[in-house]
Amino acid sequence: MRYRLAAALAAMALLVPLTAAFAQDDPIDNLPWQHGPTTGEIAGRATIQVPEGYAFLDAEGTRALDELLENPATDADQYTVAPNDLEWIAFFAFNAVGYVQDDEDLDAAALLASVREGTEHSNIERRRRGWDTLRVVGWSFEPKYDEQINALEWAILAESESSKTQVVNYNTRLLGRRGAMEVTVVAEPESLAGSIADFKRLMPGYGFASGETYAEFRPGDHVAEIGLAALITGGAAAVASKKGFFAAIAVALAKFWKLVLVGIVAVGVALRKLFGKRAGGHRQR
Numbered sequence: 001m002r003y004r005l006a007a008a009l010a011a012m013a014l015l016v017p018l019t020a021a022f023a024q025d026d027p028i029d030n031l032p033w034q035h036g037p038t039t040g041e042i043a044g045r046a047t048i049q050v051p052e053g054y055a056f057l058d059a060e061g062t063r064a065l066d067e068l069l070e071n072p073a074t075d076a077d078q079y080t081v082a083p084n085d086l087e088w089i090a091f092f093a094f095n096a097v098g099y100v101q102d103d104e105d106l107d108a109a110a111l112l113a114s115v116r117e118g119t120e121h122s123n124i125e126r127r128r129r130g131w132d133t134l135r136v137v138g139w140s141f142e143p144k145y146d147e148q149i150n151a152l153e154w155a156i157l158a159e160s161e162s163s164k165t166q167v168v169n170y171n172t173r174l175l176g177r178r179g180a181m182e183v184t185v186v187a188e189p190e191s192l193a194g195s196i197a198d199f200k201r202l203m204p205g206y207g208f209a210s211g212e213t214y215a216e217f218r219p220g221d222h223v224a225e226i227g228l229a230a231l232i233t234g235g236a237a238a239v240a241s242k243k244g245f246f247a248a249i250a251v252a253l254a255k256f257w258k259l260v261l262v263g264i265v266a267v268g269v270a271l272r273k274l275f276g277k278r279a280g281g282h283r284q285r
Contacts, residue, residue, distance in 0.1 A: 028068055032061045035084070042079045043094040046181060049205030054083050073247050076182075081202065087112060088187040088195035093156070096179040098224035099217050102150065108142040111181055114233040115156060123161075133161045140168050140192060143232055150175040150214040152228055155196075168192045173231045174206070175214045177221060180231060233237075 040048045040056035050056045057065060059077035066078070079092040081250045096222070123133040140155035153172040159165060168189045174181040187195035208214075241278040 007196045008143060016236065019209075028065065031057060031064055033057055040079060040081060042092050043077055044180070044209070045094045045176065045178075046092075046206060046208045048081060048092075048202065048207075050081060051202070051205070054202065056081055056148065086198065088185055090183060090199055093180050093182045094176075097226060098179060098222035098229065099214075100173075100175050100180055100224045101227060102145060102147065102152075104227035106143045106232075108139065108207070111143060111229060111232050112136070112139060118233065119158070122200065132163070134158045135161050137166065140189070141172070146230060152231055154156050154232060155275060157272060171232075173228075174208075176212050177214060178212060178214045179224070179227060181208075182231075183258055211244045 014281035034050070034057070035051045036054045036056070038056060039052045040050050041058075042048060043059075048056070057080035059079060062078045062080045065080060076093045076095060081090045081092065082088065119134055119136050120245045135158065137157040137159055139159045142151060143154035145152045151172055151174050153170070155168055155170040157166060157168050159167070166189050168187055169208050170185040170187070170192065172185075175185065185195060185199050
């Protein structure tokens with residue numbers, strides 16, 4: 001198994017064995033990780049079973065992780081799940097936009113254009129903070145919706161504009177009765193397929209709390225002002241701001257784009273920047 005992201009996080013010049021992946025002298029490793037087997041509580045809306053070999057960070061721990069990795073803060077609490085070797089990192093956040101109707105057709109080309117535009121706006125803020133800027137390369141795979149499990153998923157390939165290193169963020173939106181659980185998995189492009197497969201092996205242990213599932217919608221429940229496309233392009237963040245959809249887009253475009261795309265991709269970029277400063281290696285599988 002490769003330990004590239006684990007090495008990057010620890011800022012070490014060599015790869016470490018699984019049992020040492022969380023080194024005691026590294027600030028990221030010293031975060032309050034809850035190691036499996038355990039149950040992660042997510043925003044009071046859902047839980048995830050975290051098996052042995054994986055770890056969970058609550059909202060406070062994830063805020064500290066974001067700060068360490070120069071990941072812009074979001075308005076919503078985030079929660080983290082990762083394997084002990086940190087080969088990928090998954091972020092969970094609940095967006096209480098209401099019941100999202102899933103009858104919308106998705107235009108992949110138009111959605112990608114919106115993602116690119118929003119990323120350019122977010123780069124203004126990144127330059128102001130002295131952080132690396134990003135360019136959207138394209139889809140790693142186009143958005144698709146699974147009606148059986150009420151889940152929307154897509155993956156975007158981005159690259160650092162200075163170093164040209166690339167990172168993929170895999171996104172899924174798990175629809176519930178009162179909103180969507182936003183999940184983003186950060187991995188290196190070459191390990192994306194394996195990382196997603198590993199992540200998905202955990203998902204049977206995920207579940208909305210009783211009364212929160214998509215199937216439990218009842219007449220009179222709040223219906224979201226947005227559809228599936230806005231979960232990809234950032235419209236959901238505008239609605240959640242409670243300023244009104246178009247007002248929020250006009251006032252806080254850069255902010256909600258950081259939330260939707262750049263705020264998560266930045267984690268991967270930080271990892272890649274760290275890794276790029278030293279020679280890497282591989283373990284035999």
